Amino acid sequence: MKRIIVWLRNDLRVHDNPVLDWAAKYGGKTKEILPVYSIDPRFTTRRVEKYDTQKCGPLRARFLLETLENLRTNLEALGSHLLITLEKPEDFLPLLISENADNTLVYQEEICKEELDVEKAVKDAMASKKAKVQGIWGSTIYHRDDLPFKPAEYLPHIYGKFREKTEGTRVRAILPTPKKGELAFPAKKNDLITKTSSFLPDLVKDLGYPKDSLPPQDPRACYDFKGGEDAGLKRLKEYLWDTKAVAQYALTRNQLLGSNYSSKLSPWLALGALSPRQIYHETRKFEDKHRKNESTKVFVDELFWRDFNRYWCMRYGTKVFFEYGIYDRTYYDWKTNMDIINRWRQGKTGMPLIDALMRDMNATGFMPNRGRMVVACYLTMDLKQDWRYGAHYFEEKLIDHDVQSNYGGWAFSSGIGPGRVLVFNSVKQSRDFDKNGEYIKSWVPELKRVPTEYIHEPWTMPLTLQVACKTKIGEDYPKPIACEKYVKTGSAGAGAAKKVVKKRSKSASSD
Ligand SMILES: Cc1cc2nc3c(=O)[nH]c(=O)nc-3n(C[C@H](O)[C@H](O)[C@H](O)COP(=O)(O)OP(=O)(O)OC[C@H]3O[C@@H](n4cnc5c(N)ncnc54)[C@H](O)[C@@H]3O)c2cc1C
Known part of the structure; x- marks a missing residue:
């Protein structure tokens, strides 16, 4: 029997998810798959004394909880489940190792130092229990391995050159959402870890945000953001197909008021509740069906800024956080x-x-x-x-x-x-x-x-x-x-x- 522990991070969706796809396809039929998310206090309530800030304010924490709730529902519809823990992943994930199984942990690779440090701690903890570990790339439109250069070693120094050099790079197709039954969760799910099995943490009681820390919904907000891939996919449909607002993007994107001057897709992208590749392919479909114009071109260009920033951080590592930046100005x-x-x-x-x-x-x-x-x-x-x-x-x-x-x-x-x-x-x-x-x-x-x-x-x-x-x-x-x-x-x-x-x-x- 194989046990695959799926450590979900900024890939909180079932559509076009390389990690879930890998788990569904890996290791034949005799296997069980455990999707897990750790609400890690180092990335939520921790205060950063030097800058007098908190890692994650209550608004984003609420968005995250909504995202997890929706992901659990979507995984359950596929016959799976989502374990949620408040413990650090390096402490919790090894507890899921089964002595009677061949264990593998799979996760989406991240780029920046704090995330890489956690990744290392998890790998060490799993290795000490003889579990295998598999990292998967998945957060960009262009797959890291398809670029015409190795971004950790070389990156065109400005965005325009990055676009020139990557022109013609293929964008991989969307991965299928796993079919019902392909992510078989252990049969005795409630025996596994009762506490985390059905636990959906509360912002105040469990995460420790002060009771009155959430400002009431502001009627002036440009959009009524709700976490979860269902809401993200709905917004994508709305922005592209229902309102066709994307066809005006070049004219409206610098405005400050209203819901459609830009796509507002970034909150879902940030947690991986939306796949950037899905947005890319959907926009190309829109261009084929309706019109390809300056606006759709600029929209895709902006989406690629997100890729550029990721590869820029990969290229320069911790220097991107330095006081005077990568050029020491x-x-x-x-x-x-x-x-x-x-x-x-x-x-x-x-x-x-x-x-x-x-x-x-x-x-x-x-x-x-x-x-x-x-x-x-x-x-x-x-x-x-x-x-x-x-x-x-x-x-x-x-x-x-x-x-x-x-x-x-x-x-x-x-x-x-x-x-x-x-x-x-x-x-x-x-x-x-x-x-x-x-x-x-x-x-x-x-x-x-x-x-x-x-x-x-x-x-x-x-x-x-x-x-x-x-x-x-x-x-x-x-x-x-x-x-x-x-x-x-x-x-x-x-x-x-x-x-x-x-x-x-x-x-x-x-x-
Ligand atoms: C100082 C500063 C801080 C920023 N912090 C963040 C951040 O924490 N998270 C974040 O997602 N974006 C950040 N951006 C980039 C950009 O402002 C937002 O992505 C954008 O405002 C999100 O709104 P939208 O989804 O409606 O974008 P749209 O204009 O509709 O663009 C579509 C998508 O393209 C991507 N995109 C657009 N512009 C940029 C850009 N300049 N850099 C990277 N990606 C881009 C985003 O994924 C965005 O969702 C920051 C920009 C600046 C100048």
Whole structure:
């Protein structure tokens, strides 16, 4: 008898799942398969003292629990089950080894240090009990082994070159969902580990999040995110087939309001509740059936950023977390002023667009892509604060947090990553992408009476007007954090500040 222990990680789905597919096909018919997920405290409630953050905030933890519940239901429909434990995987997985069986553990390989450390601990623990261990690649559109180079050794240094070099690389077909009975769970499931067998942990009682830590569902949220592959597949269908919004993506993707300006698929992708390959093939199908246009092309291009970030982290290892990044750009000379960092985190900087974006993320766990670039650039390029205080905060708050895309995105936005250094002017971004201040007014209600012409720079309002619209800057809404670029000279000062940054980086460009 073979026993296959399937350690599920960021691959929480039954569709196009290479690990489940491997388990279904491996070792003939006399076998039993045990899918397991560990809610590891090191990746959930642990506090990261240095950055004063938590690894996973309650919104993402709730999304994870919903995902696990849905996965268990879908596995049960296939005649299987999902064991859930709160113990560390290296402690729990060896307990599943059967003395009367030939044991193998199979899992999806990860990329970054913390995940690799856990992987090593699990491998050691299993090896000490003489179980076999099988890692499987599965988190990208292009399979690692199909790339025309070995990403751990070489990677084109910028995204555009990555796309050029990988053009023509095949995207493997979607794997079939295992058929009913192919994932045979041990017959005496309740004898196995009663505690974990039917256990679906509670956010407060079991995971230890404070009772009132979950903000109520915010009616301003751009989307009603619910965890689980069923909800992810529903959203994919909605975005592609029902609304055909993907056909407008190039025109809408920089907007800040509404559910269809972008796909909103990232939270499901981050936990592997959606397969990136499934999205890729479905988009190609959409192009064949309806239309292939600039928007569908840009959408696929954006999806491949996710692959690039993964291979970038694989190529540079722990350097991607370094203070001055993979190129050691020490000229940035980051500051760490917790007062400034906390004002940024809380959405109280006095810069309306920045505050709106941060409050949106704090309340809903999501922020539009344009916004992520703008707030990251503001914290690092304008306020000169250490980018890691921003990245760790995003890690806590985002429901789509994904180590590679988050740290890649921060490196890119703070000038220490791959490609051109983009220096944004937050006021210009505000005027360009929230022309009438609708997004600002929805998230910063203190400014709702401010006339549109002042909404992007309320500190320039004459005092008489501040009184007339009952919005005194410094009392009802904060004065902006001192920053030469905006405060001394208003947005006109942006040019001077841009020059400073340009001098430091030859490849800099600004927007
Ligand atoms: C500072 C910063 C931090 C970020 N942190 C994360 C993160 O933790 N998790 C995460 O998934 N994305 C992150 N991103 C990338 C991007 O902002 C989100 O993927 C995107 O906003 C998700 O919304 P969407 O699903 O509607 O994307 P869409 O615009 O509809 O794009 C479709 C998919 O393509 C991928 N994608 C799009 N843009 C990017 C990008 N720039 N980098 C990588 N993948 C991309 C995502 O998987 C996304 O779901 C970050 C970007 C920045 C600048």
